[in-house]
Amino acid sequence: MSGVYLYALLGANPATSPGVGVSDEPLRTVDLGGLFALVGDVPAALAPSPATLTAQDAVLRRLATGVDAILPARFGTLVADDATLVESLTARRTELTRALAQVSGCEQMTLRVWGEQAAPPADAGVTDAGPGARYLAARRRARQVPEVDTLRRRLGALVKAERVERHDRPPLLATVQHLVPRGESAQYLAEVEAAGAQLAPWRVTVTGPWLPYAFGGAA
Amino acid sequence: MTTPTRATARDVLDTTDSSLLDLVDNLLNRGVVISGEVMLGLAGVDLVYLRVSALLCAADRISDGRP
Amino acid sequence: MSERRPPIEVREIESLRAELQRQSNAPRWNADPQDVQRSVAQLVLTLVEFLRQLLERQAIRRMERDSLTAEETEDIGLALMRLEETVRELADRFGLQPEDLNLDLGPLGKLL
Numbered sequence: 001m002s003g004v005y006l007y008a009l010l011g012a013n014p015a016t017s018p019g020v021g022v023s024d025e026p027l028r029t030v031d032l033g034g035l036f037a038l039v040g041d042v043p044a045a046l047a048p049s050p051a052t053l054t055a056q057d058a059v060l061r062r063l064a065t066g067v068d069a070i071l072p073a074r075f076g077t078l079v080a081d082d083a084t085l086v087e088s089l090t091a092r093r094t095e096l097t098r099a100l101a102q103v104s105g106c107e108q109m110t111l112r113v114w115g116e117q118a119a120p121p122a123d124a125g126v127t128d129a130g131p132g133a134r135y136l137a138a139r140r141r142a143r144q145v146p147e148v149d150t151l152r153r154r155l156g157a158l159v160k161a162e163r164v165e166r167h168d169r170p171p172l173l174a175t176v177q178h179l180v181p182r183g184e185s186a187q188y189l190a191e192v193e194a195a196g197a198q199l200a201p202w203r204v205t206v207t208g209p210w211l212p213y214a215f216g217g218a219a
Numbered sequence: 220m221t222t223p224t225r226a227t228a229r230d231v232l233d234t235t236d237s238s239l240l241d242l243v244d245n246l247l248n249r250g251v252v253i254s255g256e257v258m259l260g261l262a263g264v265d266l267v268y269l270r271v272s273a274l275l276c277a278a279d280r281i282s283d284g285r286p
Numbered sequence: 287m288s289e290r291r292p293p294i295e296v297r298e299i300e301s302l303r304a305e306l307q308r309q310s311n312a313p314r315w316n317a318d319p320q321d322v323q324r325s326v327a328q329l330v331l332t333l334v335e336f337l338r339q340l341l342e343r344q345a346i347r348r349m350e351r352d353s354l355t356a357e358e359t360e361d362i363g364l365a366l367m368r369l370e371e372t373v374r375e376l377a378d379r380f381g382l383q384p385e386d387l388n389l390d391l392g393p394l395g396k397l398l
Contacts, residue, residue: 048246053247073250074248074249075246076247110241205237207241213245217251217252
C-alpha cells in the first residue's frame with residue numbers, strides 16, 4: 001500500500017533541494033504552518049534492517065547540515081496522504097514548534113549508565129510527609145539518574161536539555177540523553193572521559209552525536 | 220498502512236554491535252510518533268484501525284512544555 | 287574519530303541488547319474470541335496506564351516547580367497511588383501482567 005512516509009519535522013524549509021530518501025524517492029516538504037514535515041512518496045514502508053535504519057539516519061544527517069532545527073520521526077511512519085499528515089500534526093503544532101526551538105542548533109549524546117546497584121535514595125526530607133507525598137517523591141526518583149550527578153556538574157552549560165529512562169536491570173541501570181550544541185561533542189566526550197573514576201561505583205559509556213531523536217516529546 | 224512485521228523488528232536486534240544497538244534504539248523507540256494505531260482484530264483477522272492520534276493531542280495538551 | 291570514549295564491555299552490550307529486545311516484544315492487541323473480555327480489558331487498561339503516566343509526569347513537574355501546596359501534593363500523591371493500585375488489581379483480575387499493559391500502539395514500537 002503506497003503512502004506518504006514521514007522522515008522528520010523541520011523548523012524551516014531547506015534552502016536547497018532536499019534530495020532523495022531511502023528508496024531513492026524525491027523528498028519534499030509539507031507546510032504545517034510554522035513547521036514543515038519532510039516526506040517521501042513511497043510504494044510501501046521498508047522493513048527495519050541495519051541497512052535501512054542506517055540509510056534513514058544518513059538521509060537525516062545530510063538534511064541536518066542545511067537546517068538548524070530537525071526532529072526525526074520514528075522509523076516506519078507511513079500515512080495515507082498529506083491530508084492525514086496535516087490532520088495528525090496540526091493540533092500538536094504548539095508543542096512541536098516548542099520542541100523544534102529547543103533542539104535548534106543542537107545534537108544528542110547518549111549515555112548508558114552501568115552498575116550493579118542503583119544509587120540509594122537521598123534524604124529528601126520527606127520523612128514526616130504523608131503516604132501520598134512519599135509516593136510522589138518515589139515516583140519522581142524513578143525518573144532521575146543521580147548516578148551521574150558528578151558528570152552533570154562537570155558538563156554544566158554544555159547540556160541544554162536532558163531525557164532520562166531508568167531500566168534498573170543490572171548492569172544496565174539507566175539511559176540519559178543530553179542535548180548539546182552542535183560542534184561541542186568533542187568537549188562533551190572529553191568531560192566524560194575525564195570524569196571516569198569519579199563516577200564509581202558506576203560506569204558510563206557514550207555514543208553520538210546523534211540527531212535529537214529523544215527530544216521530540218515532552219520532558 | 221503497511222506495517223513491517225514484528226519478527227523483522229526483532230531480527231534487527233540480533234547483533235552485538237553497540238553503535239548499531241543505539242541506532243536501533245533511536246529509530247525504533249524514539250523519534251516523533253505522529254499517529255498510533257491499534258489493530259483491532261478478532262479470531263486472528265485484522266479488522267479495524269483505531270487511530271489514537273487524538274490521544275497524542277491530549278498528551279501534548281496535558282504535558283507542560285515549560286522546564 | 288580521534289576522541290577517546292570509555293569502552294563498552296561485552297556483558298553490557300548483551301544487557302542493552304536484551305533490554306531493547308524486551309521493548310520490541312511489546313504485544314499487539316488482538317481480541318481473543320475465547321476471552322474477548324480479557325482482550326478489551328487489556329486495551330482499556332493500557333490506555334488508562336498511558337494516561338496515568340501522563341498525569342504522574344505532570345504532577346511531578348508541578349511538585350518540582352513548587353506550584354503545589356503540601357496538601358495538594360499529599361492529595362494528588364494519594365490519588366495517583368490509588369490509581370496505580372486499581373490498574374494493577376484490575377489487570378490481575380483479568381490475568382494480565384504489567385508487561386501486557388505495554389501494548390504496541392505505534393508503527394513499530396511503544397506509544398510512549
